[in-house]
Amino acid sequence: MSIEGRDVVRLGSSRWPGTSSRARAPESPPLHAYLLDADDDLAEGLDIRTRFAARQLATARVLEADTGECDLESWFAAVGHGPGLLILDGLVAVDTRITNRTVTELLGSGDLLQPLSRHVDDIVERVASWRALGACRFALLDSEFAERVLPWPQIGHALLRRSERRAEDLGVLRAISCQPRLEVRLVLFLWHLAARWGRVEPTGIRLMLPLTHRLLGQLVSAERPSISHALGRLADAGLISGTAGDWHLHGSLDAHLETLIDGTARLMTARQSRRSRGDRIA
Numbered sequence: 001m002s003i004e005g006r007d008v009v010r011l012g013s014s015r016w017p018g019t020s021s022r023a024r025a026p027e028s029p030p031l032h033a034y035l036l037d038a039d040d041d042l043a044e045g046l047d048i049r050t051r052f053a054a055r056q057l058a059t060a061r062v063l064e065a066d067t068g069e070c071d072l073e074s075w076f077a078a079v080g081h082g083p084g085l086l087i088l089d090g091l092v093a094v095d096t097r098i099t100n101r102t103v104t105e106l107l108g109s110g111d112l113l114q115p116l117s118r119h120v121d122d123i124v125e126r127v128a129s130w131r132a133l134g135a136c137r138f139a140l141l142d143s144e145f146a147e148r149v150l151p152w153p154q155i156g157h158a159l160l161r162r163s164e165r166r167a168e169d170l171g172v173l174r175a176i177s178c179q180p181r182l183e184v185r186l187v188l189f190l191w192h193l194a195a196r197w198g199r200v201e202p203t204g205i206r207l208m209l210p211l212t213h214r215l216l217g218q219l220v221s222a223e224r225p226s227i228s229h230a231l232g233r234l235a236d237a238g239l240i241s242g243t244a245g246d247w248h249l250h251g252s253l254d255a256h257l258e259t260l261i262d263g264t265a266r267l268m269t270a271r272q273s274r275r276s277r278g279d280r281i282a
Contacts, residue, residue, distance in 0.1 A: 033062045035139055036155075038088050039110060045154030057148040058155060060139040062088070065132040072130050075140060076115035082142035083159050084114040090136030093215065097127045104218035105170065106209075108197070112162045113138075133210045177221045182230045184260055185220045187239065191253040198249070207247040215244075 035058045036043040036051060042058075043051045063075060075085055087109055094105040094113070107113065116128040141159070149155045172192060179185045190207060198205040211219075213227045222230075234240040239256050242248045249256075 031062065032059045033088075033139065034058065035060045035086075035141075035145075038062075038139065039086065041110065042155055042158045044158065046152065050152065054149065054152045054155065058145075058152070059148075060086070060141055060145055063138045063140060065090070065136045065138070067132050067134055069129065069131050072113070073115075075138070078140060078142060079115070080143040082140075082144070082146050083156075084112045084141055086139040086141055086159075086162075087111050087113065088137040088139055091133040091209065092136060093131040093133055095129045095131065095218070097129070098124060102218055103221065104215065105173070106193070106219065107166070110162060111166060112141075112159060114163075173219075181260070182220070182222050182226055183234055184257070185222070186216065186227070186230055186234065187253070187256045187260065189216075189220050190240065190247065190249055191256070194249060201248075203248070203250055204252070205249040207242075207249065208245060209247070210245050211247065212244045 034055055036046075036055045038060075043054070046054060061078075072085065079085065087107060089109055092107045092111075092113070094107060095102050096105075096116075113130075116126070146156070173189070176185055176188045176192065179188065191205075193209065194205040194207055197209055198207050200206075213231070214224045216222075216231075217224045217227045220227075231240065237259055238250060239259060240247065240249055
């Protein structure tokens with residue numbers, strides 16, 4: 001990665017109007033980076049000569065966030081009508097809260113963050129917040145960046161595909177959340193993450209993500225105690241082991257689902273048998 005002037009701004013402890021006491025905002029201007037070096041996939045549609053020409057103008061401001069809650073509103077304001085904030089490194093949890101419930105989306109390197117759109121006809125109030133689950137770096141893609149890369153529409157198309165991928169991923173998560181049994185939701189969700197962040201091992205997949213029980217609950221629509229009990233049952237079945245930051249998925253997704261489906265079938269059979277005995281006694 002070639003970065004022109006490695007210095008980047010860090011999120012400080014100063015509070016900005018309208019931010020929580022735990023959120024942090026940038027304190028000073030950052031320097032710039034060659035975006036096509038920091039994110040190779042954005043140059044996938046360019047030949048070598050075109051990439052060299054585009055590299056000189058496809059520069060972006062780089063900002064850095066430490067672990068914890070952070071306020072991105074000032075950065076979004078700087079984006080203006082540009083594409084958004086591109087995650088270069090790290091993991092970000094995007095929380096959306098409605099009344100007393102919070103759902104979370106997990107984003108990583110290559111994902112594009114955009115400000116929460118507000119419509120005048122919105123009735124349900126929602127609140128967005130962001131958490132860096134580790135040290136993160138962002139590229140600020142503002143309107144000036146968009147103008148500079150106009151001669152190379154392949155870059156804009158690549159960024160558009162990033163937004164489409166995020167929308168598709170949300171569709172997958174919605175489908176997973178519709179599963180009535182929590183163990184099935186957890187298994188499907190963890191294997192979904194494994195496709196992107198997992199590391200293959202002889203016994204299965206290793207997932208080194210800081211997924212606490214509370215965070216998993218926000219990701220699969222469940223309460224933290226229910227997550228703990230479900231993970232315990234999955235561990236007893238030999239399907240999942242580990243703790244936050246070092247999860248292990250043993251076997252394969254098909255094997256997991258088969259085990260859970262067979263277990264559900266046996267449970268239903270046992271319940272029907274007990275019900276039939278109760279009817280005969282009555």
